[in-house]
Structures are given as structure tokens and as C-alpha cells.
Amino acid sequence: MSLGKNKMKNLEIISGWGLYPRIQANIIKPKTIKELRDAILSNSFIARGNGRSYGDSAINQFNTIEMTEFNRxxxxxxxxxxxxxxxxxxxxxxxxxxxxxxxxxxxxxxxxxxxxxxxxxxxxxxxxxxxxxxxxxxxxxxxxxxxxxxxxxxxxxxxxxxxxxxxxxxxxxxxxxxxxxxxxxxKTAWINQSKLVSKNINQTFEFFESNIDSSYSVAWIDCYAKGLNIGRSVLMLGEHAELDDINSYKKLSPFKTFKKRKLSIPFFFPSFVLSNFSVKIFNSLNFIVSKISRRKAIVDWDTFFYPLDKILNWNKIYGSKGFAQFQCVIPLSVSKKAITEMLNLISNSKSSSFLAVLKRFGQDESHFSFPMEGYSLSLDFPINKENLLLINSLDEITIKYDGRFYLVKDSRMKKKTFESSDLRIKNFKAFREDNLSKKFRSCQTDRLGL
Amino acid sequence: MKGKTLLVLGAKSDIGIALAYKFAKEGCNIQLAARNSETLKDDCSDIKIRYNVDATFHEFDALDINSHESFVSSLPKLPSIVISSIGILGNQKENEKDIHKAIEIIRTNFEGIVSVFSYLANDFQSRGSGTIIGISSVAGNRGRGSNYIYGSAKAGFSTFLSGLRNRLYPYGVDVITVKPGFVRTKMTSHINLPKLLTTNPNKVAKSIYLAYKYRKNIIYVKSIWKYIMKFIQLIPESIFKRMKL
The missing domain is CATH 3.30.465.10 (Uridine Diphospho-n-acetylenolpyruvylglucosamine Reductase; domain 3)
Known part of the structure; x- marks a missing residue:
């Protein structure tokens, strides 16, 4: 491993949004192009934005270049x-x-x-x-x-x-x-939201496919459902509201919504707060509330697109060890099969995923981007031994069905897993070799051998 | 604030740029002035796009006093408010040996701003409106052995502002003296500042905006400084001269 030319000056322990892993890194915060160029003189560095990738993809021990001053x-x-x-x-x-x-x-x-x-x-x-x-x-x-x-x-x-x-x-x-x-x-800052509650995985997929004309769709899966109920979900659909959809008071200034109070988690929750038991209750309650609450509503853009932003540092609820997010995409023809297998595995294990989100992807042509036509499942797990093992098994299922992984969420994948998940890696490596861009590297690239 | 224009002298300083953003957010048009002002181009477009106000940048050198009259007359519009955040701290030890350095500090912190403010003050007086805001310093309240070159320039500046306020009062022109105390900026990045006594550029900008809005005369950004300086000024000179400050 090559050391940066610059002396280590501004050492800080940083992490991604998942608070795992935590790594000591030299932080550089350039304000001008000149300062940025000086930072690039070193041999190993990566750019970092607001630190919202989950794992170690925006961390380089020698030089992590924070770009937040370039914000005009x-x-x-x-x-x-x-x-x-x-x-x-x-x-x-x-x-x-x-x-x-x-x-x-x-x-x-x-x-x-x-x-x-x-x-x-x-x-x-x-x-x-x-x-x-x-x-x-x-x-x-x-x-x-x-x-x-x-x-x-x-x-x-x-x-x-x-x-x-x-x-x-x-x-x-x-x-x-x-x-x-x-x-x-x-036309407005509002979204026409409708909720559909499905009984099982078959119905969840049916709902997605029959609402393929809807502008937005996402499903929250109850990970604790067992047996015939596996895959039961609350599916949310959304359309940007037109002027005629909102009431006359909102019409006065259609782009204005009301300021909401932001909540903030003042300290790491102790691990029992998000124990299997409490998550189970939360999941079931959420499911029941969704079942009986109004199916159609007008909500503001912030509530529809960024429900978690309401709690400023929700990443702390998983406790001080942090959490890992798993997100994969599975080709359309085998999506249901693979995701059912994953949900069965989780439901039979002792682990708990607080958030389980399913999304439909369309066709995508790209050199190295994540999406492909099919379904994408994302899950959050607090960091502990059993959960890390469980995620490894989820990796295996993904590979078995020719799926792939979202690098921006990854913090723990093994090199072997990564390499067998994506044929495009070889081409990317070759491009990096040809373009001398090997100096741009993160803890993640070192871990995955990219 | 709609239709008003703020001129920031020393717009590249952390306090200067924070002031521009704060006033622009309130709907004020912005004129940014500094040396090598073309680097302020991106800030201008950002301010325009974010806040739907007008923003322009202008070349200005506080030390080049012969250019100040034409600088003021060449502005696209006589501003409603002018703020100077120009200032250099210098190094006392260095100033004691290199007198040229000391004079440069006094010229930048005092002479240069007095010059440009005087042209603007005359124009504001004949218009019969306007606000002149000078960022002085608590260091000007009493001369200390460790920082008296900078301190004396700021003391002169505070006295200038006080006299200007008195002179322009009948003409409806407000003059505000700002004493920020310690502020975490580029100028102080090499000094270890006590947390309790230190503020940041955004907070300075916010209190200056409020001082403008409520037409204050002299403000301390952190009120604790008012009491600290009152106390320091009470110490008899015969004792003060023996102290290590």
C-alpha cells in the first residue's frame, strides 16, 4: 500500500452512515481548485461528500478529500x-x-x-x-x-x-x-399517495406489476411475517399532485409546505431498544396501522420522499456498533423466487431487519451502475456476529440468482463475493489501469480488490 | 429588504461572505468587493440563483486610497448599506521589529476603511439615508502589550465610527460598530481559541443583520465580551501596566 506524500495532519476517526467500519483517516477540506490540486499530488485518495454512503466507500486512510466546500x-x-x-x-x-x-x-x-x-x-x-x-x-x-x-x-x-x-x-x-x-x-410540492396492503409475496409482486404506470412505487415488507404471510407488505404509490388536486388554501402557494420539527437522536440507543422483540412489535404495529389507516392521502414532498430525514441521525438507533445495510437487485425472471428465499431465511433466523424495502427496477444500460431490470431488496441489520453471517447467506442467494450489489450500501462484502457478482469488474479494472486512475481508491476498493 | 443593496468590502473574508449570504437570504441585492475579485464570480452566481437577488463583484483594494473615489462612483448603484469586514491581524512580535509591517496593519485596518467610508458617508448624507457598518474589535477597547498594533488601529476605527455616527445622525444615516470577540475564521485558524468566548462567521452575520434591523449603535456579538471589556477597562493603568495580557 502506498503512502500519501503529504504528512498526516488532520487525523479523524470517520465512518459512513452505517457507523461501521470506523477508520482513522487524514481529512483534507479544500476550498479552492488550487488546494484541491495540492491534495491530488499524493498517491492515494478518495473524494467524500456528506458521508451518506453506508460503509467505507468514501474513506481513504491517507487522504480523504471532503468536497463540501464546493457547494455553489x-x-x-x-x-x-x-x-x-x-x-x-x-x-x-x-x-x-x-x-x-x-x-x-x-x-x-x-x-x-x-x-x-x-x-x-x-x-x-x-x-x-x-x-x-x-x-x-x-x-x-x-x-x-x-x-x-x-x-x-x-x-x-x-x-x-x-x-x-x-x-x-x-x-x-x-x-x-x-x-x-x-x-x-x-405543478405543486404535494404528492398524491395511495397505500396498498398485500397479504403475501405473490400479492406484493402483483401490486407492483399492476401499478407499473404509477410514477413512484415502493414497498415496505414486514420481515416477521411467517409461513403463508411471508412477504406481506405495505406498498406506497405516488403521483405529483396537479393544482386541482390540492385544496384552495394550499393552491395560494402550491410550492410551499409547512416546516416540520426535526427530531434528533441525542445518544446511541442501547441494544435492547431495537431488540428482536421490539422490532417485531414495531413491524406488526406498522402493518396493522397501515391496514386500517386512510388508503389515499395528499402528503408533502418531504414526507413522501424523505421519511427518514425527519429524524436527523436515525443511524444511532442501531446502537454504538452501527449497522450494515444490504441491498441487492435480482433479475426480473427470478426476482420473486430469490426474494422469497431471502425472506424465509430472515424469518427463520433470530436476526431482525428494522427496515425492509422492495423496489421495482426497469432496464438499465450502464458501464458500472447498480440497477438492472428486476427487483431490489434493501435490509438494515445492527452489527453483530449472527447478522454478519446472515448477510453472507443473503449474498450467496443473490449470486445464485445472478443478482448484484449496491456498492454505496456495502461495508462488509468479501472480495470473492463481489468478484463473482459482476462481470463488468474486469473492464472497470482495465479502464482504471489505462487511465492511471488507480490513485483514486477507498477502503472499499482495497477490501474488494477493485 | 426588497430593493435594498448591500456593499460588502472585504467580501472574501469568512465574515464578509457570511454577511452577503445572510442579507441576500433576506432579499437584499449584493455587491461584493475585494482584491482579485474575479474569484468571487461563483459566489455571485450562487447568491443570484439561491435567493433571486442581484449580485455583482467589484475590484477594491483598501490600501490603494487614490482609487476609492472612483471605486464608489463606479458602483452600478449607490448601496443602501455598506459593511467592511476588512481586517488583518498580523503578528505583534513581527510588528515590533518590522515597522513597515506594523504600518501596513494600521493602514489596512484603519486608514483604508476610513478613506472609503468617508466617500460613502458623504454620498449617504446627501441622499439622506443609509447604514454604515464597521467591524471593529474588542482589542481596540484597551491597548495590551501582546496585540497593540492591531488594537490601536481598531481603537482608531471605533472612534472614527463613533464620530461618524454623531455627525450623520441628523441626516438619517445609521452607523453601527460591531465588536465580534473571537471568531473562528481563516484569520484566526492558527490560534487556539477558548470555546466559551468564540463564535462563528454565520453567528456574526446574524447578529449584524439584527443590529441593522433594530438600528443598534454598538454591538458585541457574544455579550460576555461586553462585561469582560468593561472589567478590563476598570483596571487602573498603574496596575494594568504590570499585568501580562
């Missing part, structure tokens, strides 16, 4: 909805700036506390992948700083290979500096 809007074209912004800007700022003008991100992940650069590097998807694809679909061009400190503009037409490997490339092709991307027009 550079241009906005009101006719096309084209935004040019620096990569360290938060999605939250993008929404707060452009929603009042009638624009919204066409694709958004489940939190608004990610940076624009992070959204490109992970090529994020939303609850609408089957309809709208990944974020990259709305990117016009990207500016990247390469290993020489040179700024390179790339798009589908210009330097296209660099562009295609950068989207979903986990920051391994260079440091993303500026991004030009399109927003979509909306």
Missing part, C-alpha cells in the same frame, strides 16, 4: 431546467432553491442529505427507476479533476468512456467537480 450553483437555465452546480452541493439545497420555481429532481435517493457528486458517483435511483431510470439519464455533462489535476469535461459525446465509467464509478475515475443536470417540471 453556477448557472440555471429556466427554460430547460438545466442546473450547473459544484459537486459538494446538497440535494436539500437543490430542492429548496428550485422547488419554489416549480422544478424537482427527476430521480432522488431516500435522503436529501447527499451531495450532487455522491449522486453521480453512486448513480442513484429512486422509487421510479422502472419509469425514469437512474440519475445519470438527466446529466448533460460532468467536469472531473483527473490524477494530474487537470479538469476534464465529459459527456455522452465528449470523452464518453470517462463519462460512462464515472457515473456509478464510486469516485474511482477522478474527483467530480461540476455537474450539469436537468430538473423536471412539477
Amino acid at each position: 450553483f453556477l448557472h440555471f437555465n429556466e427554460k430547460e431546467g438545466l442546473v450547473i452546480a459544484q459537486a459538494g452541493i446538497l440535494l436539500k439545497d437543490i430542492i429548496e432553491t428550485f422547488l419554489p420555481k416549480g422544478w424537482f429532481p427527476p430521480v432522488t435517493p431516500g435522503t436529501k442529505y447527499v451531495t450532487l457528486g455522491g449522486m453521480v458517483a453512486a448513480n442513484v435511483h429512486g422509487k421510479n427507476h422502472y419509469k425514469s431510470g437512474t440519475f445519470s439519464k438527466y446529466i448533460k455533462w460532468i467536469e472531473i479533476i483527473d490524477h494530474n489535476g487537470e479538469i476534464i469535461k465529459c459527456s455522452r459525446k465528449k470523452n464518453s468512456e470517462l463519462f460512462l465509467w464515472t457515473i456509478g464509478g464510486m469516485g474511482l475515475t477522478g474527483i467530480i467537480l461540476n455537474v450539469a443536470f436537468y430538473l423536471k417540471r412539477i
